[in-house]
Amino acid sequence: xxxxxxxxxxxxxxxxxxxxxxxxxxxxxxxxxxxxxxxxxxxxxxxxxxxxxxxxxxxxxxxxxxxxxxxxxxxxxxxxxxxxxxxxxxxxxxxxxxxxxxxxxxxxxxxxxxxxxxxxxxxxxxxxxxxxxxxxxxx
Numbered sequence: 001x002x003x004x005x006x007x008x009x010x011x012x013x014x015x016x017x018x019x020x021x022x023x024x025x026x027x028x029x030x031x032x033x034x035x036x037x038x039x040x041x042x043x044x045x046x047x048x049x050x051x052x053x054x055x056x057x058x059x060x061x062x063x064x065x066x067x068x069x070x071x072x073x074x075x076x077x078x079x080x081x082x083x084x085x086x087x088x089x090x091x092x093x094x095x096x097x098x099x100x101x102x103x104x105x106x107x108x109x110x111x112x113x114x115x116x117x118x119x120x121x122x123x124x125x126x127x128x129x130x131x132x133x134x135x136x137x138x139x
Contacts, residue, residue: 002082003033003125004049008040008089009114016115023122030129031077035122040089046100052082054102057121058093059111061104066138070128072103077132085125087117 005024011017020035027033038045046054053076064072076083086097098104107120130137 001031001077001080003027003031003085004045004052004082005033005035005085005087005118005121005125006038006045007035007087007114007118008038010037011115011118013113013115016113016119019119020115020122023119023126027122027126027129030133033125035118040091043096043100045084045086049082049084052084054084054086054100055105056093056097056101056103057085057087057107057117058098058101058104059106059109061106063106063109066124066127067131069124070131070138073125073128074132083125085121087114087121089114 024033024035073083086093086101088097107117107124112120127138
């Protein structure tokens, strides 16, 4: 399993970006993980990773607690599927992008700065893997 996280938009807050980088580094202990910024018309991502489970972050998406998210990650890991995450920019996601998602996921009903949403997503991915491996971090 590999974890691909794509972000639409440029980083403005380097402190928040440092959190994202740290959690991805921790995640890499369990699975290769990479994050990249992409252009808003990021449809080629879906073609580049056709077998990946595509989770798109959307305010209208499904909410999920951390244990349930870890269960989903574990199921996909057992199936040998890669994980692809896409976090939209200021204008959100297009209907065409939403239609290609396996799951639309909301981090919160609240609005968060883009950089903090990146860090929150990276932390939840790390938390899921740590939970699955019995690491004490999630306690």
